[in-house]
Amino acid sequence: MSESNHNADFYNDNDDYVPYVPIKQRRLEKLHKYxxxxxxxxxxxxxxxxxxxxxxxxxxxxxxxxxxxENRKNNLxxxxxxxxxxxxxxxxxxxxxxxxxxLVSVQEAAAGVHYTEPMKxxxxxxxFVREQSEAEHEIVRKKYHIIVEGxxxxxxxxxxxxxxxxxxxxxxxxxxxxxKPTPIQTQGLPVALSGxxxxxxxxxxxxxxxxxxxxxxxLALEAEVRLPLTxxxxxxxxxxxPSRELAxxxxxxxxxxxxxxxxxxxxxxxxxLCIGGIDMREQGDVLTRGIHMVVATPGRLMDMLTKKKFNLxxxxxxxxxxxxxxxxxxxxxxxxxxxxxxxxxxxxxxxSATMPKKxxxxxxxxxxxxxxxxxxxxxxANLDVIQEVEYVKQEAKMVYLLECLQKTPPPxxxxxxxxxxxxxIHEYLxxxxxxxxxxxxxxxxxxxxxxxxxxxxFKKDVLVATDVASKGLDxxxxxxxxxxxxxKEIEDYVHRIGRTGRSGKTGIATxxxxxxxxxxxxxxxxxxxxxxxxxVPPFLAAMEDPSEKYGLSGGCTFCGGLGHRINxxxxxxxxxxxxxxxxxxxRNAGGGGGNDF
Ligand code: AMP
Numbered sequence: 001m002s003e004s005n006h007n008a009d010f011y012n013d014n015d016d017y018v019p020y021v022p023i024k025q026r027r028l029e030k031l032h033k034y035x036x037x038x039x040x041x042x043x044x045x046x047x048x049x050x051x052x053x054x055x056x057x058x059x060x061x062x063x064x065x066x067x068x069x070e071n072r073k074n075n076l077x078x079x080x081x082x083x084x085x086x087x088x089x090x091x092x093x094x095x096x097x098x099x100x101x102x103l104v105s106v107q108e109a110a111a112g113v114h115y116t117e118p119m120k121x122x123x124x125x126x127x128f129v130r131e132q133s134e135a136e137h138e139i140v141r142k143k144y145h146i147i148v149e150g151x152x153x154x155x156x157x158x159x160x161x162x163x164x165x166x167x168x169x170x171x172x173x174x175x176x177x178x179x180k181p182t183p184i185q186t187q188g189l190p191v192a193l194s195g196x197x198x199x200x201x202x203x204x205x206x207x208x209x210x211x212x213x214x215x216x217x218x219l220a221l222e223a224e225v226r227l228p229l230t231x232x233x234x235x236x237x238x239x240x241x242p243s244r245e246l247a248x249x250x251x252x253x254x255x256x257x258x259x260x261x262x263x264x265x266x267x268x269x270x271x272x273l274c275i276g277g278i279d280m281r282e283q284g285d286v287l288t289r290g291i292h293m294v295v296a297t298p299g300r301l302m303d304m305l306t307k308k309k310f311n312l313x314x315x316x317x318x319x320x321x322x323x324x325x326x327x328x329x330x331x332x333x334x335x336x337x338x339x340x341x342x343x344x345x346x347x348x349x350x351x352s353a354t355m356p357k358k359x360x361x362x363x364x365x366x367x368x369x370x371x372x373x374x375x376x377x378x379x380x381a382n383l384d385v386i387q388e389v390e391y392v393k394q395e396a397k398m399v400y401l402l403e404c405l406q407k408t409p410p411p412x413x414x415x416x417x418x419x420x421x422x423x424x425i426h427e428y429l430x431x432x433x434x435x436x437x438x439x440x441x442x443x444x445x446x447x448x449x450x451x452x453x454x455x456x457x458f459k460k461d462v463l464v465a466t467d468v469a470s471k472g473l474d475x476x477x478x479x480x481x482x483x484x485x486x487x488k489e490i491e492d493y494v495h496r497i498g499r500t501g502r503s504g505k506t507g508i509a510t511x512x513x514x515x516x517x518x519x520x521x522x523x524x525x526x527x528x529x530x531x532x533x534x535x536v537p538p539f540l541a542a543m544e545d546p547s548e549k550y551g552l553s554g555g556c557t558f559c560g561g562l563g564h565r566i567n568x569x570x571x572x573x574x575x576x577x578x579x580x581x582x583x584x585x586x587r588n589a590g591g592g593g594g595n596d597f
Contacts, residue, residue, distance in 0.1 A: 115368045119195035119316065119347045122222065126162050129155050144183040150371035154194050156187045163189055165214065168264035172257055182207035183375040189214060192349060197367040200351040201374040205382060205502030208351050209250055212239065212319040217257050217269065219317050220292035224267045229290030235272065235310065237317030238294040240301065240335070242325040243468060244275040244445075245452060250321065251295040269293065272310075276300045277445035280309070298326065298334035305341050312341040323350040324491070339366070353498060384501035385509050387534045389525065392512040397484060398428055404510050405434065408479035410461035415496050416484040419466060425484060426464045436462040467492050475499060483511035489571050490524035490561040519543070520570050523563025531562065
């Protein structure tokens with residue numbers, strides 16, 4: 001018998017023998033054992049007085065807290081998997097964001113005022129619609145790809161007549177070639193007209209401006225008919241926009257509709273444009289005769305409210321257009337301050353093309369039983385835009401831009417991230433004989449207005465702009481959007497390309513990218529292109545994608561980017577950095593100050 005066999009027999013015969021198992025493996029086995037015990041649920045019901053099992057699990061006479069402490073002491077709780085840890089981390093970040101973003105006035109919060117029922121209006125859908133079942137309403141929603149979430153949804157209406165607008169408004173719409181409501185109007189208008197709070201998510205160019213302007217107009221008309229406004233009274237409702245241009249556009253639409261009503265014998269309705277860079281004395285007449293509607297940017301609005309030029313005592317309607325932009329641009333504190341001027345409950349509507357979770361959290365405490373109306377994924381790109389992404393070296397961009405301008409007839413919009421680039425491109429195009437104008441935050445109000453006017457009226461072919469011009473501006477007929485650079489955040493990309501492909505027309509967006517773009521944004525772009533069924537260029541297709549590797553889906557709940565998760569969100573990181581620097585310099589982080597850009 002060999003030595004080794006001898007040893008084996010010896011060990012086999014010896015009952016006390018315990019084979020050596022390395023400590024790492026022993027720990028692992030222990031963990032597996034307890035994980036199994038924790039997850040297996042005993043299917044046989046226990047007798048009331050049944051003897052307690054010694055195995056870890058639920059014991060009826062020991063509190064869960066004590067059990068948890070005991071388990072922890074005995075190291076019985078299995079370690080969390082990487083995936084569990086990651087999800088927990090995401091949840092923690094999201095909850096912290098939600099707490100930070102609550103949108104309530106300080107007074108209401110202090111007094112514990114909490115509205116529980118939505119506002120009531122005299123409007124209701126036609127009888128035949130009221131008599132339809134919810135299932136029938138759902139068929140209409142399905143047809144137009146509308147998703148509604150929330151208690152007691154309001155039925156969708158797919159023609160303006162059923163919405164009971166006065167004849168001059170129906171004529172005005174017809175004259176503007178607006179024959180049928182778009183999906184966001186089909187659902188958004190009935191929701192807003194019936195007084196419900198709402199979060200409206202719709203891609204750019206989908207007609208959301210009308211969805212919140214018309215209900216305001218109707219509310220103003222009803223108030224005026226009931227009891228005409230006099231000096232110092234009003235507004236009845238208010239729309240807040242993140243940029244001056246966007247505010248002016250919405251204001252002009254409201255004025256046109258009010259004019260149509262007046263021409264037809266309805267009482268005059270007065271709107272006030274409340275934005276930075278204009279002389280408010282020019283609207284002194286409106287201020288003295290009582291204001292029905294205000295369209296404002298946050299900075300100037302705060303200024304006017306502080307100076308008591310008007311008040312929100314009878315204001316019952318508040319709409320925030322491009323609400324996510326507003327928060328991003330640092331207006332959060334201003335908006336919160338504005339809230340404190342309300343004297344009673346108001347109907348609140350938040351509209352945006354992109355609606356990351358932070359806005360829904362932001363709205364949580366301000367909205368009463370809101371309906372979330374969603375047409376298309378929040379943050380998704382407009383499907384009427386053909387997106388072309390090209391790899392262009394930094395030094396070749398300018399020359400290639402000239403070539404790109406040949407792709408379509410004018411008008412063409414060129415976006416660049418910073419002011420200097422906008423000025424350089426503008427100068428280069430002028431040198432090459434292109435009829436171009438430029439707009440950015442460093443230009444005077446007059447220069448900006450001139451640029452926009454001449455571009456809108458087709459006197460100039462190309463508008464070169466920073467992201468200022470991308471935020472909700474409605475330039476008709478834009479054929480082509482060129483992104484001279486890729487914005488740092490995917491939401492900005494969605495807003496930029498959304499300037500074309502409006503009102504059901506097809507547009508083109510060309511984006512230059514190169515090694516200067518971060519990997520994160522390239523991944524977000526890759527996902528967005530795929531989602532919109534666009535061609536993914538080889539240099540993006542070849543990128544290694546962690547979400548594919550680890551089977552993660554759903555993207556970032558903070559910014560809506562599909563190529564990363566919230567714990568890697570560059571935008572959140574940037575916001576934190578800003579908050580930190582705000583704290584370090586002793587300022588209140590996130591305060592918007594008085595600037596309107
Ligand atoms: P918005 O998304 O509000 O910026 O609107 C984009 C453009 O669509 C504007 O020029 C509107 O005049 C136009 N529009 C709005 N509603 C409709 C509609 N129901 N049918 C056709 N065009 C519309």
